[in-house]
Structure formats: structure tokens, C-alpha cells
Amino acid sequence: MQKQPFGVLLKRAARLACPRCGEGRLFAGFFRMHTRCDNCNLKYERDHGYFLGSTYINYGLTAVTITVSYIVLHFMLEIDNRTLAVPLTAISVVVPLLFFRYARSLWLAMDCFFDTTGFESDDG
Numbered sequence: 001m002q003k004q005p006f007g008v009l010l011k012r013a014a015r016l017a018c019p020r021c022g023e024g025r026l027f028a029g030f031f032r033m034h035t036r037c038d039n040c041n042l043k044y045e046r047d048h049g050y051f052l053g054s055t056y057i058n059y060g061l062t063a064v065t066i067t068v069s070y071i072v073l074h075f076m077l078e079i080d081n082r083t084l085a086v087p088l089t090a091i092s093v094v095v096p097l098l099f100f101r102y103a104r105s106l107w108l109a110m111d112c113f114f115d116t117t118g119f120e121s122d123d124g
């Protein structure tokens with residue numbers, strides 16, 4: 001298999017599509033992934049704990065969201081900390097849930113780009 005350009009992989013990740021063929025869907029439900037691509041048979045979870053790395057992506061996005069929100073709301077709009085505590089806590093719970101699928105698809109796309117091992121064949 002020819003190595004896919006990173007832009008193509010990012011577009012497939014944004015569509016929650018298979019990084020190899022771009023046709024198969026990654027998720028069967030909001031949190032439940034398909035085991036393999038129904039189009040090209042790529043195994044999504046490469047090994048046990050494979051998607052642990054996606055939690056770092058998810059955590060990073062959440063941290064950036066909270067930090068930017070706090071800076072804008074507290075320092076620019078001058079909203080006090082007591083008022084911000086509950087909404088920012090809610091954001092820190094909701095953002096990881098909403099970004100869960102995209103963190104996994106981005107992780108899969110990055111792995112497909114940086115280490116093509118196992119993405120060439122249906123064996124994995």
C-alpha cells in the first residue's frame with residue numbers, strides 16, 4: 001500500500017472513516033467501534049490498549065479548551081472564579097465525551113501515517 005498523505009488521513013479521521021480506504025465507518029454507535037473495516041477489512045484496534053494514546057489527544061484538547069475558556073471568560077470578560085467553577089467543570093466533563101470518537105480516529109490516522117506496519121495487509 002502506498003503511504004497516504006497526512007491531509008487525506010486527517011480528512012478521513014474527521015469523517016470518522018477508515019484510514020486505509022476512507023470508506024468504512026469506524027463507529028457502530030457513539031462509543032462502540034467496529035472491530036474491522038467493512039470495506040477493506042482493516043483491524044482497527046491494533047492490539048490491547050491500542051487506543052490508550054487517544055486519551056492523550058483527548059486530554060490535550062480538553063486542557064486547551066478549559067485554559068482558553070478560562071482566559072477569555074475571566075481575564076477578558078472579567079467573570080469571577082466562583083461563577084466560572086461550575087460551567088468550566090461541566091466543560092471538562094462534556095468535551096472529552098464529545099471528542100472521544102475524534103480522538104480515536106485521529107490516533108488511528110496518526111498511526112497509519114507514522115507507522116504503516118499492519119496497515120498494508122488484512123492480517124493484523
Ligand SMILES: [Zn+2]
Pocket residue numbers: 018019020021022023024037038039040041042
Ligand atoms: Zn477500510
